[in-house]
Amino acid sequence: MTEVHQSEPLVEVLTALREGVMGVSETVISTVDGLLVAADVDAVHAESVAALTAATYSLARRMAEEAGGTGLRDVTTRSADRHIVVLAVNDRALLTILGDDGLDVTALQREIHPTLENLAKILDSDTPE
Known part of the structure; x- marks a missing residue:
């Protein structure tokens, strides 16, 4: 059974991504500080993934800056049997x-751009002005 952390509109977008793209097994939304926002997970600990995601992103952003890049878009890791994006x-x-x-x-x-737009729209609507 899939463990779902609340924030229904966010979880709906995560579920649609999992159901719409073959091979997507779990998804987590976190803050850049590593706090869990929402998740659709089965076999991983969502809070741990959130914390590791923030560390991964921070390190990759720093590496991109050191290499002269700007605006880090994504970090992809591939092991023998898993993809992490x-x-x-x-x-x-x-x-x-x-x-x-x-x-x-x-x-x-193909699906990631509209998914990110939907997530950003939902997150922006939840942010107090």
Whole structure:
């Protein structure tokens, strides 16, 4: 059974991504500080993924800056049987996608932009002015 952390509109977007892209198994939204915002997970500890995501993103952003790059878009890690993709939703939130070895990377690339836009819109509407 899938463990779902609250924030229904966010979870709906995460679920649609999991159901729409073959190989996506779990998704986590966290703050850039590593706090859990929402998750659709089964086999991982969402809070741990959130914390590790923030550390991964921070290190990758620093590496990109050192190499002369700007505006880090994503961090991708691939092990023998898993894909881990970390993406900036906006300047305050990150999306982590965990996928199995059969992840349809082409479908993920096609779906990721509208997914990030939807997440940003929801997160922005929840932020007090």
